[in-house]
Amino acid sequence: MRILIVGAGGVGDAIAKIAATRSFYEAVVVSDYDVSRAERTVAWITERHGAEVGARFATSRIDASDPDAVAAVARANGITHVMNAVEPKFVPSVFAGALAAGADYLDMAMSLSEPHPTDPYTTTGVKLGDDQFAQAGDWESAGRLALVGMGVEPGLSDVFARYAADHLFDSIDELGVRDGANLVVRDDDGNEIFAPSFSIWTTLEECLNPPVIFERGTGWTTTAPFSEPEVFEFPDGIGPVECVNVEHEEVLLMPRWIDAKRVTFKYGLGADFIGILKTIRDLGLASTVPIRVRSAAGPVEVAPRDVVAAALPDPAGLGPRMTGKTCAGTFVTGTGKDGRPKAVYLYHVADNEVTMRDFDSQCVVWQTALNPVIALELLARGDWEGVGVRGPEAFDAVPFLELMAKPVAEGGYGQPWGASDR
């Protein structure tokens, strides 16, 4: 297996660092539009793990917006697996470039949605991943696999859903992905500051798009943003967090392979952050349409959302200022194998203190990066195999969860997951 990581931002960097602790592949090429970012990642690996490990990593400049450029880098390096770790807006070009180069493909976010032109808050328009699934035939006939949505959410959450369907439930009422954290960021004086732990650009994209819900019989529908607030109790000391419906890939992926009455995604933003996102929207600052703004060099055109992102600290750099844990998981309700009502939350927690110590990577970014590395290892071992465009729930969950939980000393990733009966 020869892996091309496209994008050496927070998640791409962490994927490379996690991969550096494993030996299932022949080589990894870390690539970025700004090659110095890729070089920084490989330099960290060489310093931490030595020259022999570092020698398995190369770097390349890449233009993720150009399928031909992606294919050229993949071909030049004999790549077998393209690991997409750039912003979702580049999914179409990286996806096409991988297929053109005859490589398999993985991503952690799917091709973007477009709201319904007249009824955005009841009816879906172009859905997340529609563009990719429309090309499934091309991937099948080429005998290649696109494993889409293989981060933590989507990704691990989908693996949990498949596990619940196979081993815990006779029938499922709801697959409810629930994500929450108790992360706090402090300034140099120790005062708590506002600094989102994940890209505000992507958070706005997710939270202001109409949330999508799946219901058996009805199919996919949408609601207004921030709908159906609920307080969910997260494990491991995180506690209660206000969650709201958010557009997310799991709702599009799970129903394709798992039978459930209802599939939802709720993001534990907390009441304060929900208020902030609404304010950004109400001020017109979530817009991606450039506006004219005065500057010392005369009028310029900038997208307000880009300014919001630029004004906040880079989430990937927050690790040293952050404390707390982040939790990702799937809350499943229905009828258990014993024929009785059952409700269980399957989850994984990442502690920022640990991910910073071992990987110089903040926990939200690191937790996202962990899962595609495990998936790549399962593909390399042949435990997972297939062709076409497939979600994580299209594969057996057991080898994934076993490899993830097994202690490092025994060849695993040393990342136990939890199951909390409710």
Add this chain to the structure above:
Amino acid sequence: MRILIVGAGGVGDAIAKIAATRSFYEAVVVSDYDVSRAERTVAWITERHGAEVGARFATSRIDASDPDAVAAVARANGITHVMNAVEPKFVPSVFAGALAAGADYLDMAMSLSEPHPTDPYTTTGVKLGDDQFAQAGDWESAGRLALVGMGVEPGLSDVFARYAADHLFDSIDELGVRDGANLVVRDDDGNEIFAPSFSIWTTLEECLNPPVIFERGTGWTTTAPFSEPEVFEFPDGIGPVECVNVEHEEVLLMPRWIDAKRVTFKYGLGADFIGILKTIRDLGLASTVPIRVRSAAGPVEVAPRDVVAAALPDPAGLGPRMTGKTCAGTFVTGTGKDGRPKAVYLYHVADNEVTMRDFDSQCVVWQTALNPVIALELLARGDWEGVGVRGPEAFDAVPFLELMAKPVAEGGYGQPWGASDR
């Protein structure tokens, strides 16, 4: 009297339109960096009031940041009074240009403050107007008058304070300026939208600077932003609004001419708007320091606050979408002329429906513009006179309030004011 209005934004435009209904001056030159804005104002006047009135108005391009340019336009037009209607950051240059041209000067906001470098929330640094008062000697020796802070707040609020001191109170405990409104802005579909009725740039400047408070014996001190919240009951159907301390000129002006134990300014922002301003601050978007932002034309440098302002609708253009009233006034407590405790709110209300109908000017902007026109008329008549740098409370309040309240048919401005005993 020959008047030069510097700036044909919302307030400058309304000053010209109000002046067009009066005859106390010989000529008005409306000037702006973008002369088409001045031309639009004069075209409106000519269309509404006829060619004869229009002929008393001329236009000019002006660079308000350059004292020489201001002086040159003033000299070229034989100007006797420079009416500053641009952003407060241009106060120093317009102020200097007027003196250089040998003209009297009026403004509606004073030279800007700078926070104390180490103790901003207890101790004043450079105060509002300090730069202007430092030059008082130059104005006195030139025999010229600078009437500073002559809008509605500061301006009419200061006139009310002087009236209370002269005619209603034996001794004053507190002069508390209180400003509130019940304005609502709607979109084309009639839905209420977020759209501040006053420049968000200036609102952020006022609200995030440390509020200043005057106390007899102690002098001027500062607090943290948004301090001492109180719910104040506004008249004329506006009702209760949450008010907080805000840095404002009245607190610096009133104690120079009026004896009071305490002087404060509280702005009726309302709880929602206070939350929005805090969010803008917490996101780093109130900053006036340029940051690097990506754009289609490559990286550019913009000040986040300029982007916030550019993303919101122009307040001057909101009039047609707005309903409601705005109230400005001074709440005075102390011992009345009868020796008994007394509390009275002296106020003026502007109704957007009326100001739009008569002046195509939204009510907040129009209410600001009304007062300097009245002041100019009093100066033209000789009812007010003086030299040096002086606030509105340095002059007798009675002729001002009489001229303002007198019906139009009797030669007044037809703008009654209220006194509500509490």
